[in-house]
Amino acid sequence: MPAALFTELSVWTAAGGGPARTGLFPRPVALKPKPARQLAARGAVQAATVFDPAGRAFVADMAGWVQAWENGEEPRWRRQLDGAMSATPAVDPGGGRLFLGTHMGSVYALTTGDGEVLWQQRLPAAGDPRILSDLLFEVGSRRVVLSSWGGRFHALDADSGRPVQEWEAGLTPAAGAVADSRGVLYCLRVVRGTGVVLVRRTSDGQEVELHRESEGPRGSGRIAVTAAPVLDEARGRAWFVANDGRTAALLLWSVGSARLAGRWPLPCGVQATPALAPDGAVWVADLAGNLHRFTAEAPQTQVRYNTGAEYLLAAPVCEAGGRCLVGDPLGRLHEVEPDGRGRVVFEATRAFQAALSFAPAGDLYLPGTDRRVYVFRNKA
């Protein structure tokens, strides 16, 4: 792996790591069993922690506060925005900016150094404007991309907050968009009467519907789109989940051959964005408490780990050694081997509902609804 790319992937600037939202940290991680630090938030934390290249950590919470810590230790600044946040923010690693979206429908750009507001943009919405989709900073076009319950995706100019483009986001959108290294976006939307649609969109606004997954017997109104697609650019793949209101399917889109290359049915819905494994497999956390591992090369081979929780809400992550990590609603952190053997490595007092993330040095940040972010040092 080129050094520059390696460094870039090591800085988790968005939910799932970066614009492709792979959830894969490119270095081996061996966690110490107890958290070295607990970062105190003002509200339950339901968004993943993001980082800038200097290792500064940013935590947005449900009380509407965003806070910055230096290397997961010293508080640097904090600021209250106009609403709660459950969407994971995004960092502009070269520009020193942090972008956030609130349940009030506001998008903010803050400086990463001192938390000053550079701009604020309120998204137009006839009804509810809340932003639930994880934010994306697309480096090439310097745009911030997100959706709101107004039913639109918005691309904002990262320098000014000015709306650049908007397009259909479907019913109650909550899944973030992803981008490849050329700035091509992939996003999901639910369309009434149609179902789940995977869309590819170029920076000049050209849109192609890649796949339509029919809506199922319960209709589109019951279909939650909360899990973002996952791009495995090296292998030319896009993984995505299509819920149907009760069950779901994991789908694999081949970018190179422009066709659906795989489908795996799941017994219930999926809320969390999947995570890639270093060998190209994908981990999926479902709403029955199971963590599944699927591989494109051996579609019949499936690994399953039952967490013992009734459901999983948080997205899993994976490290270069192949181990998958996920928090559960009973407040436990699980570490699962590629063969499906797993164990509880930590237990807190309340639920984990947000994705994990890695600091550049491989320290694991586990956001809790107990208003703490647990920091586990990487001893690898």
Added chain:
Amino acid sequence: MSASSDHSPGRAPHCPGGGLTRRDFLRGLAATSSVLVAGSAQAFSPVRPEPARPVPRAMTSLGLCRRYDYVEVRRTLGRMLDELGDVRRLVRRKHVTIKVNLVNTSAEDVAGVPLWLTVTVHPVVARALGSLLVDFGAREVVFCDQLPFRTPDPEAFAGYGFKLDEFRAVMNGRVRFENTRNRGRHSSYAWVKVPEGELATAWEVNRTYVDTDVLVSLAKLKSHVSGGVTGALKNLFGVPPSSLYGEDLKDEPDEDAIGYRGATMHSCVRPPLTSATSFTGRSVRGDHGYNVPRFIVDLATAFPIHLAVIDGISTIQSAEGWWNGAMVSVTRPGVLIAGRNPVCTDAVAAAVMGFQPDAPDRAWPFVNGTNHLALARRRGLGENRLDQLEIAGVGLEAARFEFQPTYRRAPG
């Protein structure tokens, strides 16, 4: 039904809102319109002044509980009820009715997650509460709600995970389930008047809610599109029976009806088919955010709740049911809430969810209408202002778990 009343089969207990003869009832209606009308909320509803007397207040207890483990739930709930101080005395040798928050079907789920983890009270919480009340000396405990099934009552409840045998086993057999969607096992309905009722002057209901000494509201902690939050007070919406208030009725009452009350008590496009007119006609056609909070308060006035218990271990946010589709999402607060005054209890519950329980009407979380907690205070039912409330148990800061508020309806 009062804490001190005696209950015996031959003698109807004192009804909280006051027993009502048909003659009294019809006389009371003389000044009200029987026509449902449309209009602006402001035209009909000047803000009530604060009550002259201090509103009732009672302690609310908060407990943390991560999982639906019977022993863990019972231990937590037992500690909370003890903190309230007088629950043992309240139920000792009494007939207790528990209105449990189930919903209009048991065949649904939220993205594959069962109803009891999302929308309805988990049976483990109900069983733990029933067991505690029997331990405290309750003579009999009846779990009731109106369920859309014509099957025998135990069978109807089983769909929600309420297995009668499991309840009997931990309650010394002193338990019954009653589906109150119609008259049920009773020979007549009960009329219960609403003192100073705004949209309803009386309710015609299954006698289970009247032939009792103690009324417990066992609710689920959720957002609610029309009510902002749903707790012990909103749970009473299930009291008016489908047989008289259901939207599947044609032109007359029907003991087989199983419909919801959307047309009569949400959109208010048609009156109920009660044996006498009891709605004032001061509802606003189509405005759920106006009608639902007022009906909640009219129900709470007629059916005083002696004990409120809220299951907030695992639930949904943004709205109240599976029918809200993808707008709801599963969340895991891991809390139990209990109190002796339902307004205080619901106000604390709203605060646990990260909301201001005295927020203005049409502001979050009551974004689509009236703040029924404030309305209840103005009607003298209980205190909803956080700085006036006494909280025991783990305390508000430890219990706080912010919810996504309900969604704002688009205009029109």
